[in-house]
Amino acid sequence: MRVFTISVAAAALLLGPAGAAQASTPTVCQRLVPSAYGPTVWAGAESSTPLPADVIANWGQGYDGAGGGPGLSKNAADRSTIRQATARGIRVLGYVWTDYANNARRNPVQPSMTPAPLRAVEKEAMDWYRWYGVTRLFFDGSTTGTDDGQLSYYRRLYHYVHDHIPGGRVWINPGWYPPTAAYMRVTDVLMDFESSYDTLAASPPPHWVYRYPARRFASALQLPDSQSSSLAAALALTRADNVGHVYIADQEDYSALPRYWNAENADVAAACGARGTQPTDRGPGGARRGVKNVVLVF
Numbered sequence: 001m002r003v004f005t006i007s008v009a010a011a012a013l014l015l016g017p018a019g020a021a022q023a024s025t026p027t028v029c030q031r032l033v034p035s036a037y038g039p040t041v042w043a044g045a046e047s048s049t050p051l052p053a054d055v056i057a058n059w060g061q062g063y064d065g066a067g068g069g070p071g072l073s074k075n076a077a078d079r080s081t082i083r084q085a086t087a088r089g090i091r092v093l094g095y096v097w098t099d100y101a102n103n104a105r106r107n108p109v110q111p112s113m114t115p116a117p118l119r120a121v122e123k124e125a126m127d128w129y130r131w132y133g134v135t136r137l138f139f140d141g142s143t144t145g146t147d148d149g150q151l152s153y154y155r156r157l158y159h160y161v162h163d164h165i166p167g168g169r170v171w172i173n174p175g176w177y178p179p180t181a182a183y184m185r186v187t188d189v190l191m192d193f194e195s196s197y198d199t200l201a202a203s204p205p206p207h208w209v210y211r212y213p214a215r216r217f218a219s220a221l222q223l224p225d226s227q228s229s230s231l232a233a234a235l236a237l238t239r240a241d242n243v244g245h246v247y248i249a250d251q252e253d254y255s256a257l258p259r260y261w262n263a264e265n266a267d268v269a270a271a272c273g274a275r276g277t278q279p280t281d282r283g284p285g286g287a288r289r290g291v292k293n294v295v296l297v298f
Contacts, residue, residue, distance in 0.1 A: 028214045028239040029272040032265060033093075033247050035220070037068075038255035042081055045257065046088050050269050054245070055085060056138050058095035063120040066097040068140065070124055074131040082132045093138040093171060094128030096121055100143045101153035116141070118153065122160050129165045136169040137161055144178040154186040171218065181208040184216065189245060191218040197227065197234045197248075205241050214244035221248045228260045235267050 031053035036042050037060070045052050059078055062069025071078065082092050099116035121139070128134040139157065143150040154172055161168040172187045175194035183190055192209065193200060200221060209217065219238050223230060231248065238246045246268065250258035258264065 028242065028244060030214070030235075030239060030243065030268050031245050032268050033218060033220075033245045034257060035095075035247060035249070035254035037253060040256050041254070042085060044261065045090065046085060048261070048265050050265065051088060051090055052265070054091045054093055054136070056093045056095055057082065057132075057134070062097055062124055064114055066099070066114045066116070068095045068097050070094055070096075070127040070131060070134075074127075079132050082134065086133075091136060092132075092134050093136040094125070094132070094134040095138050095140060096124045096128070098139050098141045098153075098157075098172075100141050101150045118156060118160075121157060122164075125157075125161055126164065129168075135165050135167045136171065137165075138171045138173065140173045142172040142174040142183075144174045144176055144183070146178075146180070146182050151182055151186065154183065158186040173218075175220075177203075177205050177209070179206065181211070184212060189216055189218055191220065191245075193219040193221075193241070193243075195222065197221050197223045197230055197237075200234065200237055200241075209242050212242070214239075214242045217241075217243045218245035219243045219247075221246075222252050223248050223250060223258070225250045225259045228258075228263075231260055231263060232267060235264070235271070239271065 033054045033056060034041055034045050034052055035056040035058065036045065037056075037058045042055070045055055057078075058068045059071040059075070060068060061071050085092055097114065097116065098121055099113050102113050102116055125137050128137060139154070142154060145151070158170050161170050169188045170186075171189040171191060172183065173191035173194060174183070175191065177192045178190075192205065193203075195203075200219070219241070221234055221238070223234055228250070234248055235246065248258065248264055250260070
């Protein structure tokens with residue numbers, strides 16, 4: 001194992017200008033959450049050391065042609081895959097597409113959209129539970145708006161999961177920061193960012209994010225293998241942005257683990273196991289802070 005320490009100057013090159021005199025913030029102990037949208041992801045995740053905490057399962061088929069979900073019927077091979085991951089200690093999240101609450105009040109279905117009535121989404125949540133024993137649901141394609149019934153759509157979904165699935169947990173993914181904390185009342189974990197590393201670097205979270213523990217937030221970043229030298233900087237940014245669950249991928253369709261998966265896994269494990277404080281380059285509300293030392297373990 002080789003350990004490298006990046007100095008303030010080197011970190012500034014990776015993360016942009018910063019005032020080195022600023023104080024660091026407490027460690028954010030992150031958990032890796034790869035999206036298992038391809039068969040090789042499961043094997044790669046299960047053979048990792050350490051294991052990722054969670055995996056988002058998606059069999060690629062859902063209601064009325066939706067591009068993701070538990071499938072159209074119970075499948076013995078899929079059940080075996082989930083049981084094996086669970087036996088290894090990996091928690092499985094079941095993927096369900098909600099198409100931006102497009103059947104919410106005054107938000108009509110557009111020709112290019114897959115209708116997502118609550119009854120269909122609720123049924124898929126129960127399919128994940130009844131067929132595969134999955135109690136954690138990942139609702140993709142969520143909104144950030146609070147008008148026209150969007151927020152009430154996810155509120156009903158949240159209560160449905162908690163009322164009908166023992167130990168149920170809800171993740172929703174708008175992929176961008178909601179303007180207010182209203183969505184924190186309708187989800188257990190909010191994926192408040194899903195985009196490129198360059199976009200992340202230019203887009204700090206709103207102030208309200210720092211009022212909640214990091215375990216309530218997740219981020220998914222696209223970082224091409226050609227930019228893998230920025231992996232440490234990208235992970236440092238997510239920690240600074242109060243993100244407790246993270247996945248950085250080199251393919252937008254999440255069909256395979258990134259080529260730099262081992263380095264990503266090691267970095268997250270090292271930061272989580274580090275004593276004292278974790279350096280950061282952002283303060284609450286996006287103010288830039290100095291990066292002192294970032295330890296990378298490969």
